[in-house]
Amino acid sequence: MIDTTDTSIPEGDEQRLRLDVEKDGIGVLTLCRPAKLNAWSWESSRQLGVLADRIRFDDRIRVVLLRAEGRAFCAGIDVTAPGGGIEGESGSARSRAYYEGIRWVHERFAAFARLPQPVVAAVRGYCLGFGFEFALMADIRIAADDAVFALPEAQLGVAVDAGGDLRIAREAGAGWAKFLALTGRRIEADTAWRLGLLQQVVPGDELERSARDVAQEIAANAPLAVQSVKRDIDAYADAGLDAALDRVAMSAALTLTSDDATEGFTAKARRRPPDFKGA
Numbered sequence: 001m002i003d004t005t006d007t008s009i010p011e012g013d014e015q016r017l018r019l020d021v022e023k024d025g026i027g028v029l030t031l032c033r034p035a036k037l038n039a040w041s042w043e044s045s046r047q048l049g050v051l052a053d054r055i056r057f058d059d060r061i062r063v064v065l066l067r068a069e070g071r072a073f074c075a076g077i078d079v080t081a082p083g084g085g086i087e088g089e090s091g092s093a094r095s096r097a098y099y100e101g102i103r104w105v106h107e108r109f110a111a112f113a114r115l116p117q118p119v120v121a122a123v124r125g126y127c128l129g130f131g132f133e134f135a136l137m138a139d140i141r142i143a144a145d146d147a148v149f150a151l152p153e154a155q156l157g158v159a160v161d162a163g164g165d166l167r168i169a170r171e172a173g174a175g176w177a178k179f180l181a182l183t184g185r186r187i188e189a190d191t192a193w194r195l196g197l198l199q200q201v202v203p204g205d206e207l208e209r210s211a212r213d214v215a216q217e218i219a220a221n222a223p224l225a226v227q228s229v230k231r232d233i234d235a236y237a238d239a240g241l242d243a244a245l246d247r248v249a250m251s252a253a254l255t256l257t258s259d260d261a262t263e264g265f266t267a268k269a270r271r272r273p274p275d276f277k278g279a
Contacts, residue, residue, distance in 0.1 A: 002042050004104060007050050016044040019051050025219035026212070027061035027117070034070025039078050040130035042101070049108035056115055062219040062226070065211060066121040066138055073123045073147070074131025091257055099253035102161055106245050109162060113137040114234070116227040118218050122211035123147045124204060128186075133164030136171075139230060141197065142211045143189040144204040149197070152184040157264030157276060161252030163245050170237055171196050 009015060013033075020028045029051060031038040055061055068074065088094035112119075121138035127149045135141055135149075151168075153160045160181050169177035172195040180187065189201045202210045218226060255261055260276045267274035 002046055004046060006046065007053075009047055009050060014043070016041070016047045017051055019054065021058065021060050024216060025060065025062035026065050026215050027055055027058065027063070028065045028067065029055070029119075031068035031074055034068075034072075036078075037072040037075035037126060038068050038070065038131070039075055040134070041078065042105075045105045045108045049111050052108070052111040052115060055117060056111070061117055062223050063215045064115065064117050064119040065215045066119055066135075067208065067211065068122075068124070070125075072125035072131075073121075073127040074129075074134060075126040076129030076131055076152070094257045095253045098256045099249055102249040102252045103246070105162065106249060109134075109137060116230070118226060118230050120211050120215045120218070122207050123198075124207055128152060130162060133160070133162040133167070136164050136167040136197070140199050140214060142200040142202065142207065142214065143192065143198050144207040145189050145201055146204050147189040147192070147201075148186050149189075149192050150184060150186040151181045154182060155184040155264065155274070156268055157258060157260035157262075157274065158255040159248065159251040161248060161256070163241070163248055166241060166244050166248070168195075168197065170241075 009017075009019075015032055016038075018030045018032045020030070022028060033039065055064060088097050118140065119138040120140045120142065121135050122142055122144075123135050124144040124147055127135055127143075127147055129150070129152055132149050132151055151160050151164055165177045165181040168180060176195055179185070187195075189198065192198045193201045200210060200214075259279045260274075263276060264274045
């Protein structure tokens with residue numbers, strides 16, 4: 001895997017996320033690997049955790065604007081590297097390593113989702129897999145009309161591993177969570193809005209301005225009141241989420257080490273239909 005104790009943010013090609021603190025109380029968190037469609041990785045999770053810790057204690061930041069460079073918010077993970085650096089001498093050892101690795105990712109995501117400052121996400125283009133799950137951790141989601149959302153994990157032979165299906169169940173109901181996660185179907189921005197997964201849909205050339213306008217409205221309000229409102233609503237909405245996420249980590253570990261996962265990722269990379277055996 002990676003050095004999970006590293007608290008640095010590299011420059012250049014190794015930088016996955018960038019934080020810019022602006023004078024109006026907005027902290028702009030940018031996914032900054034447009035050539036890779038901002039694909040997610042273990043390193044992305046590490047950098048997110050580092051930056052979430054910085055944001056949490058920075059009194060200059062009253063609201064976070066989450067955005068992405070390029071034509072996609074995040075197209076998911078790199079399907080050509082299914083192992084992700086996880087190794088073990090046996091299937092059970094690999095499952096245990098994946099379980100702890102996914103729990104570690106959950107902890108990084110929790111640091112972000114539980115920031116005291118509200119997060120406004122501006123989503124354009126592909127928002128798939130981990131990208132969709134990441135966007136669902138924001139408090140307010142605004143999407144361009146070209147945005148496309150999906151949880152395609154089951155098509156690759158693995159469980160949804162960061163709680164995106166749970167958050168869809170919270171926002172849109174269990175039926176829609178199952179429909180999207182079990183089929184892997186893609187939905188457009190208008191459909192996501194009708195399901196309550198988005199708060200606004202705007203033309204692509206208005207996305208940045210619209211999301212910033214909302215962020216500025218929030219930043220202009222009393223910080224203690226804003227943070228109290230977020231904390232209280234989350235306490236109600238997220239009741240039971242921690243226990244469910246631990247089950248998610250175990251499901252992800254077992255499916256990621258299955259033969260079906262190997263077949264799913266291989267078939268995706270070779271652009272052929274998978275032949276799943278249930279093993």
